Amino acid sequence: MIFLSSTRLLALQPRSTVNAAARISRATQHGNLVRQISHAKSSSSPPTKAVSSLLVTGAAATATYLYVTGNNIADLAPTTVVQCSAGVPLGGEPVMLSPSKEPATGILFPRLCNGMTLVGCGVRVKWGFVKVYAVGTYVDPLAMSMIKSQGEAEVKKALLDPSYPRTIRIVMNRDLSIDKYTSAIIEALEPRMHGEQLESLEEFKKLNPPVDLIKGAEMEMTIRGDVLLYKNAVGGLGQIKSAVFTKAMCDVFYGADAVSPTHLESVVSGVKTL
Secondary structure (H helix, E strand, O other): OEEEOOOOEEEEEEEEEEEOOEEEEEEEEOOEEEEEEEEOOEOOOOOOOOEEEEEEOOOOOOEEEEEEEOOEEEEEEEEEEEOOOOOOOOOOOEEEOOOEEOOOOOOEEOOEEOOEEEEEEEEEEEOOOEEEEEEEEEEOHHHHOOOOOOOHHHHHHHHOOOOOOEEEEEEEOOOEOHHHHHHHHHHHHHHHHOOOOOHHHHHHHHOOOOOOEOOOOEEEEEEEOOEEEEEOOOOOEEEEEOHHHHHHHHHHHHOOOOOOHHHHHHHHHHHHOO
16 A cells, blocks of 8 residues: 655555554654554454545645544555655545645745644744744644633733643744854843743754754754753754743743744634634
């Protein structure tokens, strides 16, 4: 059985059978296949043909979700990666979720990132006219489910609270030296940290290798409580553990003086429509 992702074709083969519905997600990171499978208990019954649909998202860092239903279905294991090819039978019609386009830059944001859902995107503008980067926010819909109906003030309050998980995805709209990028982030964070745990600023700087950013370079910051997981522009991963740091980062992007007002406005609207 063959499944098509937005960046590569995944050839899969049955390995074992499971009972009831299964959800299989796969994402490509640095050319490696990462898979997560959740299903009911195993069954020794022979597999029967399953009804399946493929959910594919766009852009470079994407996740592909396969929803399979049926009494007995195959647990599919990846075997190889081959060239993308049109007209390959999928065993189920693919459903394409269009990415969202940031209006000012035209940069696309996939609907899913790190298992979270895009709620809004905007642009970071310097000196009134330079569009430095586009930024998008992904949230856990379940975590926001109790907040979205409570009005704009409560949504903004939740966005300032790092205990609500989210991923902030930055995509460069122009070339920029890594020193200018890290300096701008640190300059925004430092006054919001009120002199506490400032060593985390140096940690953040070290997470970015000395490689200048080019247009299209991507960085991801996933905030979960007092932990910030960071993926830099070359794909390196690291983390910072500091409640002061994560709270300040939330204020940078969601506070009254947010670095991108268009992003904040879009995110607030998006949360309310989850």
